[in-house]
Amino acid sequence: MPTQSGALRPRKTPRQARAGETVTAIVEAAAQVLEAGGVAGFNTNAVAARAGVSIGSLYQYFPNKDALTVALMARESARFREDMAAALVAPDATAALECLIAACVRQQLQRPVLALLLDEAEDRPALRGEVGSAELERLFAAIVARALPDRAEADVATATADLFAIIRGLVDAAGARGERDAGSLERRLRAAVFGYLDHTAPRQM
Numbered sequence: 001m002p003t004q005s006g007a008l009r010p011r012k013t014p015r016q017a018r019a020g021e022t023v024t025a026i027v028e029a030a031a032q033v034l035e036a037g038g039v040a041g042f043n044t045n046a047v048a049a050r051a052g053v054s055i056g057s058l059y060q061y062f063p064n065k066d067a068l069t070v071a072l073m074a075r076e077s078a079r080f081r082e083d084m085a086a087a088l089v090a091p092d093a094t095a096a097l098e099c100l101i102a103a104c105v106r107q108q109l110q111r112p113v114l115a116l117l118l119d120e121a122e123d124r125p126a127l128r129g130e131v132g133s134a135e136l137e138r139l140f141a142a143i144v145a146r147a148l149p150d151r152a153e154a155d156v157a158t159a160t161a162d163l164f165a166i167i168r169g170l171v172d173a174a175g176a177r178g179e180r181d182a183g184s185l186e187r188r189l190r191a192a193v194f195g196y197l198d199h200t201a202p203r204q205m
Helices: 015-039 044-051 056-063 063-087 091-109 112-124 134-147 153-177 182-200
Strands: none
Touching: 015 044, 015 056, 015 063, 015 112, 044 056, 044 063, 056 112, 056 134, 063 091, 063 112, 063 134, 091 112, 091 134, 112 153, 134 153, 153 182
């Protein structure tokens, strides 16, 4: 996992429950400010006001708004990682892939404005790579491998890369268009994912 630069690393880690609650409130306030005002309205003063803390209290933990953005990216990544871990222990490969698809849709459409803005933030050179993706990639590959138990490792790797591109492309495009219908997006993703697998190799699920 990449090491965050000093300007983006939290100044200190909360060690008491109350301090942890303060940090949680600040990060959620950052999400709400970003959703309400976009990048133009996103600043530490607005976040502190929304969280109900002094600007000094905010700066105890987050040195600038980019550090807040990275904290938000890390929070959303952690939630997605939990969903993918749950998918991996689903009873069969079909259920695992359906859980994965639902998690991807939920990640994008549960808070669509926030998801879109964080997607854009991840592409900024200053923030690129600040939230490690290796664990997410490992979980994704393990889920795909369950659907192709008898295929060579190289074939599974190719399928993993293809399916990642398919899912990300469809989900990101839906987010960019402002879609809100989770059911519709899930149906299209299922058609794309299972259609790809059906044409790649017979599914043994």
